Amino acid sequence: MTELRYNPLLQDWTMVASKRQGRPHLPEDYCPFCPGSGKVPDHYDVYVYNNDFPALSPSPPDPDPVSTAFYQVAPAYGKCEVILYSEDHSASLAKLPIEHIRRVVDVWTDRYQELAKDPRHKYVLIFENRGREVGVTMSHPHGQIYAYPYIPLKVGTELRATKAHYETHGECLLCAINREEQQFAARVIVETDNFIAHIPFFTDYPYGVFIISKQHRTALPDFSSSERDDLALILKRVTAGMDHLFQREFPYMMVIHQRPVDGSNVEDEYHFHIEFYPPLREADKLKYLSSSETGAWAPCNPTAVEETAVLLRRAIHEATDVNGARS
DSSP states (O other): OEEEEEETTTTEEEEEEGGGGGOOOOOTTOOTTSTTSSSSOSSOSSEEEEOSSOSSBSSOOOOOSOOOSSSOEEEOBSEEEEEEOOSOTTOOTTTSOHHHHHHHHHHHHHHHHHHTTSTTOOEEEEEEEESGGGTOOOOSSEEEEEEESSOOHHHHHHHHHHHHHHHHHSSOHHHHHHHHHHHHOTTEEEEOSSEEEEOOTTOSSTTOOEEEESSOOOSGGGOOHHHHHHHHHHHHHHHHHHHHHTTSOOOEEEEEEOOOTTOTTOTTTOOOEEEEEOOEEETTEEOOOOHHHHHHOOOOOSSOHHHHHHHHHHHHHHHHHHHOTTO
């Protein structure tokens, strides 16, 4: 069963992908994304791989006959891709050279533009899940791309908020957030020429970093070549600092937020940014979601980000000094 079911309470769609339960448990010494597996080329740099167990498909089956006049279903149309960052099984954004991460950024951009050509795709989400703490079963360095046939609820909420702010104040909301964080300074963890990374005032994760472009850009294709280089640089610095912080692989969910693929007339009000949702609050302690957070969507951060920003900023500087963030 693969289909979309409409949730009238939230005015959002739920993807039903029960065939994902059939994903095999692979032997510890086998990785399908490593050269020699027969699933990928014998040598590759950055590789686009069609998800073997997609929640969305360009040729979805008909939904099960469970809909009524009240409950809506729809085919799970879309695309699910895996972006393999490197053929090196032990690599990561924190370990890869800047020029290699730039190639990852280029592939993200190319896939966004290609998937945008399908008029049935409404939103392209680029993301990475890292670490067993967030449910990762495949440790090979990779991210994913989902092309949805609708605007997901969180993105839609952001779009409405940025539109309302622009109509009221005549400025981009994310530009205003950047300005506030730069003026306060204590939550900023690293800056480059074109990007700023901070743990914003309102985040619900102790190390919930945002990376935001300094110039008003709405999506990856808007960036110049030098801005793409800079994006690669700050991604390396932030993730290397995370790994250095507790001297361990730092688990996270990383999500790129950018304009809907049709533009939707948001050029003035929406702004490219990357959000991290890391579950660690200490080296060996996780932030679990409570009933309040899950059931009411009432976020609760167990720490003051003005304190965690100091720790992560120091870790980024130390990781840069030890490893060289431009290497």
